[in-house]
Amino acid sequence: MAVEAIIDKIMADAKAEAEEIKQKAEKEIEKIKEEQRANIERIRVSAEEEGKIQAEEEKRRLISAAELDQRQRLLREKQDLIEETFKRAMKRVIEMGRDDYCRLIEALLIKAVDDGDEEVIISPKDEDRITQELLERVNLKLSEDGRKGQLKLSDKTREMAGGFVLTKGRKEVNCSLESIFSLAREELEGEVAGILFEDKGP
Incomplete structure (x- = not known):
């Protein structure tokens, strides 16, 4: 984790x-x-x-x-x-301020992602902070690291304080703030x- x-x-x-x-x-x-x-x-x-x-x-x-x-x-x-x-x-x-929070999420994504083509489920409250633009920055770093670099936002959202959930098929990685804390x-x-x-x- x-x-x-x-x-x-x-x-x-x-x-x-x-x-x-x-x-x-x-x-x-x-x-x-x-x-x-x-x-x-x-x-x-x-x-x-x-x-x-x-x-x-x-x-x-x-x-x-x-x-x-x-x-x-x-x-x-x-x-x-x-x-x-x-x-x-x-x-x-x-x-946290938007910039600090986004940097935190980017760092967490880079560490949490496995293949690099997962979907990212976020909280409705984070829709203006965790954007596809943020994911593209992460994708670039994933590609440089040898991973697929194809993360995309899920059409679904989930109630959580912050953070995200990675999903691929039936597999989920819970990186919500509640889980991390x-x-x-x-x-x-x-x-x-x-x-x-x-x-x-x-």
Whole structure:
């Protein structure tokens, strides 16, 4: 899969978005921890006031439940923040200027094309950016590279955020932004999480 064509762009944007929402992440995580610390302290005080064996057992049970709830809430919060980071990074790519976006698509096509006579399915939103003129520039480079250089736009379009799908016969190569970001996320999620939650363990 031709993720390499935009992996650096995705990485840069994801890191930039992670830095932007890092402060939000820190505040949300600290808020959850503070709420749970207060909850656990209330449980301890209540048990000590009752001073009974049953109360001690109940205290341990409630504290354990509170700690589990905190871990689950922290996990959900972290997952939500990572999701937000990648959504905002993809939005950056979608909203790139026309020239930058076209260069990105050209590079991706050159890496993704196999034979060079595939049809290119695009999003209706990209009809004014991914044109046959763009494909002709790519075709020239494909010909120089020993491939057929006969790419053409498909009569069909497909709903996607951006990018394209290559098709030839029954074979498809999905280079939509959704597909590329999904694959890139597998590689980058740990690094982005490190930026968001550095030294912010449960």
